[in-house]
Amino acid sequence: MRRLPSSRDARGVGNEFLLSCDLRCMVGSPGVLLSQLDNGLGAGGSIYLSHLIGRGRAFEYLLFCADVDARPAERVGWANRAFRTRPSCTRTCNNLQNALRCLFPAAGIVKTKQGINATSRSPTKVIIEDxxxxxxCLVSAPEGQAIAEKFIKATNNQSSVPLELNYGEEIVNFYKN
Structure with a gap:
């Protein structure tokens, strides 16, 4: 199934950014897709995804080059919440922001975040080293270099190309040819 480009999709680095956020809210399903672009390229997958959705689900999405939209993302924990409309998302996020700003001391929020991070994430140094x-390993291996060259050629350093717009379907072609 081919789809038109959407500025609302988050793939690759955009998805990594979202995954590093404390809370992730999405609008629209199936209008927004999340994916990790390095999944089919053998680049190791997402740094944070397995911590959020679990090892098995991370394998499912990364190794099978699967896109995910808002409702399934919420169901598995890739997103905290999926909203039907932008106003409902904005209202909820604004209410949360106001509650955090007005009700709780900043030091309490910082310590809560530190405690959650200490028990739910590997130390940042370990994540970066991994x-x-x-x-x-990939850039030194001939097959990794060959796939990177195919990727660069297929995208021509552009984002609105079939590979990036229909990633789950298109990446398989890298390995068929």
């Missing part, structure tokens, strides 16, 4: 190890 990601760097994967990248070094």
């Amino acid at each position: 990601a760097q190890d994967v990248i070094v």
Whole structure:
């Protein structure tokens, strides 16, 4: 199924940014897609995804090059909440922001975040070192270089191309040819 470009999609680095946020709210389903672009390229997958959705689900989405829209993203924990409309999302996020700003001391919020991060994430240093190890292995391997060259050629350094717009379907072609 082909689709038109959407500025609301978050893939690759955009998705990594979202995954690093404390809370993720999405509008529209199936109008918004999330994906990790390095999944079919052998680039190690997402740094944070397995912490959010679990190891098995991370394998499902990363190894099978699967896109996810708002409702399934909410169901598995990729997004905290999925809203039907932008106004309902904005209203909820504004209410949360006001509650945090007005009700709780900043030091309490900081300590709560530190406690949650300490028990739910690997130390940042370990995450960065693991990601760097994967990248070094890939760029030094001939097959990794060949796939990167195919990717660059297929995208022509553009984002509105079939590969990026229909990633889950198109990436399979890299391995068929």
